[in-house]
Amino acid sequence: GAVVSQHPSWVICKSGTSVKIECRSLDFQATTMFWYRQFPKQSLMLMATSNEGSKATYEQGVEKDKFLINHASLTLSTLTVTSAHPEDSSFYICSAEGQGARYEQYFGPGTRLTVT
Amino acid sequence: AQSVTQPDIHITVSEGASLELRCNYSYGATPYLFWYVQSPGQGLQLLLKYFSGDTLVQGIKGFEAEFKRSQSSFNLRKPSVHWSDAAEYFCAVGAGGTASKLTFGTGTRLQVTL
Numbered sequence: 085g086a087v088v089s090q091h092p093s094w095v096i097c098k099s100g101t102s103v104k105i106e107c108r109s110l111d112f113q114a115t116t117m118f119w120y121r122q123f124p125k126q127s128l129m130l131m132a133t134s135n136e137g138s139k140a141t142y143e144q145g146v147e148k149d150k151f152l153i154n155h156a157s158l159t160l161s162t163l164t165v166t167s168a169h170p171e172d173s174s175f176y177i178c179s180a181e182g183q184g185a186r187y188e189q190y191f192g193p194g195t196r197l198t199v200t
Numbered sequence: 201a202q203s204v205t206q207p208d209i210h211i212t213v214s215e216g217a218s219l220e221l222r223c224n225y226s227y228g229a230t231p232y233l234f235w236y237v238q239s240p241g242q243g244l245q246l247l248l249k250y251f252s253g254d255t256l257v258q259g260i261k262g263f264e265a266e267f268k269r270s271q272s273s274f275n276l277r278k279p280s281v282h283w284s285d286a287a288e289y290f291c292a293v294g295a296g297g298t299a300s301k302l303t304f305g306t307g308t309r310l311q312v313t314l
């Protein structure tokens with residue numbers, strides 16, 4: 085089946101710094117990618133939807149200047165958490181959807197971000 | 201806006217016993233419904249989905265789910281649970297439209313005792 089990878093799987097950064105998380109579709113072209121945030125023992129909350137070559141669409145309440153999303157190619161999307169704060173510590177998950185395959189989302193394993 | 205409720209936060213069953221995980225949704229039109237399983241270190245895996253047609257849906261790993269419009273439910277079932285089924289299970293609803301946006305429930309953690 086389709087595989088989505090995320091890198092890194094775990095990252096610790098200091099407050100005020102920025103961190104980039106990569107999401108790659110390994111064996112298919114992902115025209116749409118989604119970024120979710122998951123708090124411990126809670127559900128996945130959609131942060132934004134990104135389409136290759138265009139600006140991401142952010143969900144209400146998500147700061148677009150803080151969570152920069154770039155979907156520069158059909159196999160790569162990146163999420164950059166800028167000026168990270170401890171409250172940004174969370175589990176970030178991406179998913180990817182192929183062209184013409186609505187709702188066929190394949191999820192990455194997630195990235196654990198800890199901001200100290 | 202759509203929403204999903206999974207009333208059971210944690211369920212424990214014995215290996216070989218039957219399983220039913222509850223899911224209730226709120227959505228004005230016919231929803232797209234999904235069940236995903238999340239294991240530690242792995243991405244969410246789609247177990248099954250309902251878009252239309254037969255209300256009893258068969259999925260992978262021996263799971264099935266039944267869409268009941270009158271009850272706004274989409275419960276997941278398995279006749280005989282295996283120890284490897286221990287994981288977190290999420291029900292999700294898709295709202296249609298131009299983007300395949302999913303709204304997830306809070307999840308049910310399944311523990312399997314031997």
